[in-house]
Amino acid sequence: MPQKKILIVDSDVASRNFIARKLQDLKFDILQAGSGKEGLIFTWRDRPDLVIADPVLTDIKGEEFAAKLRADARTVSLPLVALSSDHNPMRVRSCQDAGFNEYITKSGQAVPMLTDIVNRLFGISKAEMQQGGLMMVFFSAKGGTGTSSLCANTAMNISKSQPEARVAVADLVLPIGSIDRIVGYEGVQNILTVSQKSPLQTDKEFFQKELPSIELWNFNLLAGSPDPELSGQLDASRVWDVIMGLKQSYDYLLVDIGRSLSKITLPLLQHADLAVMMISTDVSTISLTDTVLGYLETKGVSQEMIYTVLNRHASLEGLSKREAETMLGIQINAAIPYLGPNFGFANSQHRPFTLKFPTDTASIIFHESAREMIELARKRRS
Ligand SMILES: Nc1ncnc2c1ncn2[C@@H]1O[C@H](COP(=O)(O)OP(=O)(O)OP(=O)(O)O)[C@@H](O)[C@H]1O
Ligand SMILES: [Mg+2]
The missing domain is CATH 3.40.50.300 (P-loop containing nucleotide triphosphate hydrolases)
Structure with missing residues (x-):
């Protein structure tokens, strides 16, 4: 299997690096973007297999980020996961409506939940x-x-x-x-x-x-x-x-x-x-x-x-x-x-x-x- 690429979009450097390290341990090729606009450019240019984005970004709203990806033929069905500190059910709902497939809150459970998702997506071994x-x-x-x-x-x-x-x-x-x-x-x-x-x-x-x-x-x-x-x-x-x-x-x-x-x-x-x-x-x-x-x-x-x-x-x-x-x-x-x-x-x-x-x-x-x-x-x- 070719190595899978994951893009992490998060305006918070520490949080981005933390997730990147955890996923690198699982042998994925990790890309990072610090803003929504950068995230969109990287997604369309580098074609990651999965995008994990914090919907609270400094430039555009996460919902807009997701909607733009969904409106483009290249990324209509790209797996998209929201990783957020916002627990509000309304926010969860609006992110899902905009096109995020999953919504995970930043907590002690976030890494095991992400691991579970990437295993489900890519984990094919003998x-x-x-x-x-x-x-x-x-x-x-x-x-x-x-x-x-x-x-x-x-x-x-x-x-x-x-x-x-x-x-x-x-x-x-x-x-x-x-x-x-x-x-x-x-x-x-x-x-x-x-x-x-x-x-x-x-x-x-x-x-x-x-x-x-x-x-x-x-x-x-x-x-x-x-x-x-x-x-x-x-x-x-x-x-x-x-x-x-x-x-x-x-x-x-x-x-x-x-x-x-x-x-x-x-x-x-x-x-x-x-x-x-x-x-x-x-x-x-x-x-x-x-x-x-x-x-x-x-x-x-x-x-x-x-x-x-x-x-x-x-x-x-x-x-x-x-x-x-x-x-x-x-x-x-x-x-x-x-x-x-x-x-x-x-x-x-x-x-x-x-x-x-x-x-x-x-x-x-x-x-x-x-x-x-x-x-x-x-x-x-x-
Ligand atoms: N033992 C047999 N005796 C008589 N007719 C047979 C026999 N085995 C298959 N056929 C007939 O041969 C035809 C082709 O069968 P089938 O579509 O299963 O082949 P295939 O190898 O899958 O073909 P394709 O290359 O088109 O995928 C069918 O009409 C089937 O009924
Ligand atoms: Mg046949």
């Missing part, structure tokens, strides 16, 4: 990734292999076999997602709308309460980018926070990254409790799969972290499971047969395959592979 729900990341080397269908159907099977568990699916396929179409979600919330919110708004409670629950599928969905044009606006640094929030709020988080290995998605594979790779039986997909597996090995995603699923096997064309294993030099964990038009039917009616065709062998395979994935992910975690 140790923290090990906490919270199990994360499984679904991917493939080539498009159209059935990754999104597998991701949604696996999530549904997990929630069916563990009705008390909270299961979420996040669609991070760029530039356009598809799980919303598979499950029939037509709402407006998606990875873009959520990542545009301030990190202070998207806390654990937000993900528990505001993520739509999908009927029949029994999971909560963070839908993907609705169109390629908009996906360019996705703030990569926010994706990480969103994933952390989801992990804290759900027992299982299944993330679809499709075939897009990028600087956003590679860290997700590296920190997943299990990576699930979809492979199809044609020679060109197998060859790309071999290349991607080799690449991932160099990035610390080793073979034993990856659960492999061969899709559309036993069709007339394509390689057998044995042939695919020989070409890749690995063991394939599960194989889903070619389902003719049935999979497409289930998808186009927005129904889980297992509900639409409960007695089909593929339903049994979905169920079994979901169970194995959980077992492997748990084992890796411990």
Whole structure:
């Protein structure tokens, strides 16, 4: 993670230095401003990740400071914390109305409260990734292999076999997602709308309460980018926070990254409790799969972290499971047969395959592979 920048705006030098020292101890890059005007200039020039400002400034009012930041596109959702000696509830209210996300009063509790906020915003460490729900990341080397269908159907099977568990699916396929179409979600919330919110708004409670629950599928969905044009606006640094929030709020988080290995998605594979790779039986997909597996090995995603699923096997064309294993030099964990038009039917009616065709062998395979994935992910975690 790149070092995060925090700007402290306070006309009182001693108070500013005190907070700066405390935050420097936590290894943040600290900037300081002595007035509101200076604070605005530094914010727009240096682009800090968080601004902590005393609303009682010598030149402009804190409310004006916040309102100016909120009125500018670059800083509409910048996390903004008021740190003030003014306990008056009216002042708290007017600061919040002007755009401060949090209001902390200068007291013995101020430093622990600030620490709590910065940890919530930036505190992503390996140790923290090990906490919270199990994360499984679904991917493939080539498009159209059935990754999104597998991701949604696996999530549904997990929630069916563990009705008390909270299961979420996040669609991070760029530039356009598809799980919303598979499950029939037509709402407006998606990875873009959520990542545009301030990190202070998207806390654990937000993900528990505001993520739509999908009927029949029994999971909560963070839908993907609705169109390629908009996906360019996705703030990569926010994706990480969103994933952390989801992990804290759900027992299982299944993330679809499709075939897009990028600087956003590679860290997700590296920190997943299990990576699930979809492979199809044609020679060109197998060859790309071999290349991607080799690449991932160099990035610390080793073979034993990856659960492999061969899709559309036993069709007339394509390689057998044995042939695919020989070409890749690995063991394939599960194989889903070619389902003719049935999979497409289930998808186009927005129904889980297992509900639409409960007695089909593929339903049994979905169920079994979901169970194995959980077992492997748990084992890796411990
Ligand atoms: N085993 C199968 N038998 C028949 N059809 C299948 C099978 N697996 C997937 N399909 C069909 O293939 C199509 C593509 O599936 P899906 O969207 O899940 O693939 P994907 O890998 O996520 O694609 P994309 O690259 O577009 O993200 C869907 O219409 C699905 O119903
Ligand atoms: Mg897909």
